[in-house]
Amino acid sequence: MRVIDGNTKIYGIIADPIAQVRTPHAMNEIIADRGSGAVFVPFHVRPADLPTFVAGLKAWRNLPGFTLTIPHKEATLALCDRLGPMAKISGSVNAVRKTSDGAWEGETFDGLGFVAGLKSQSLDPAGASVYIQGAGGAAKAIVAALADAGAARIxxxxxxxxxxxxxxxxxxxxxxxxxxxxxTHDVSAADIVVNGTSLGLRESDPLPIDVDELKPGQVAAEVIMMPDTTSFLHAAEAKGCRIHRGIHMLKGQVGEIADFLGI
Structure with missing residues (x-):
């Protein structure tokens, strides 16, 4: 059993809602593997409270950084003192660390993680035609990373x-x-079709993409990690698509995030 004492460093993920996040489990596994004296926990914060909460974290001396997800990725950009290269391109952040002078430095790993997740399943986006639904924080990072990875058309x-x-x-x-x-035409013409929205977190959500436009052999990819197989992925699989779950994006980025945060 891990001992939490006065030397323990605290990390966490900010989200609203929070029940669906799988980052704490993944990051605590890395913490255990690396023998780091740290713990990673969930922070449930409403959008209206985000600026106050993030400002307060600066005073938390044994908190070296945090991550964030829906709906805070774009709003946190303005709360950072410095930005990494992918954050500047995408206009969103999903990891923030405290620098030696106490400043917040933000970067986004969603896009890099998404591309790494594709490659881990032998899906190289280089030269591919991609359709993505969404223009929020995760989608921005994914589009930037896909462009950088050589996708032919997005x-x-x-x-x-x-x-x-x-x-x-x-x-x-x-x-x-x-x-x-x-x-709509781009859905059927794409090699890879991506849901980059939050639609699918709840069972009552409508489908984010018109699945009638999908065809067998396409890759249908998801950013949502819980449920493991969303309604969109179920519908795409029924159309003969190869499905790519959101968990691959998380697995593709957790190591890089851990390094960035100093875990």
Whole structure:
């Protein structure tokens, strides 16, 4: 049994809701493997309370950093004093560490983790045509990482078309011509179809993507980790798609996050 005492360092994940997160289990396994004197816990924080909570963490001397997920990835960007390269490109963060001078430094590993997760399942996005639904924090990071990994074409769709267009323009300034505004046709034309939204966390959620446009042989990928197989993945599998679960994105990034946070 791990001993928690006055020397223990505290890390955590900020989310709302929190019950679905699987990061604490994965990070505590890494902590145990590395013999680190630390513990990783969940922080349930409402969006309205986020600035106060993050400001308070600066005063927590034995808290070297934290991670975050829905719906806080974009809002936390403005709470950081410094940003890593992928955070600057994607406009979101999912890990924040306290530097030696007490500043918050944010970076995002969702996109890198998503690409690593694909590759771990022998799915290389280089040269692929991708459709992604969503333009929030996770989706931004994934689009940036897919562009960097050599995806040939990335179609971005979102309920708010303005947000999708802003993401397309942002990525195209760094990777010219990689991104386009997505349409229904792009779903059936893509090699990889990604749900980058939070739809699927709840059983009552509508499907994020029109699965009637899917065809056998496509890869249907998810960012949601709980449930393990979302309604979207069930429907895609029934259409003959190869499904790719959200847990692969987590497994692809936890080691890098642990290194970033100093665990």
């Amino acid at each position: 179609a971005v769709a979102n309920r708010s078309q303005d947000k999708a267009l802003a993401l397309v323009d942002q990525i195209n300034t760094i990777y010219p011509g990689k991104c386009v505004l997505g349409s």
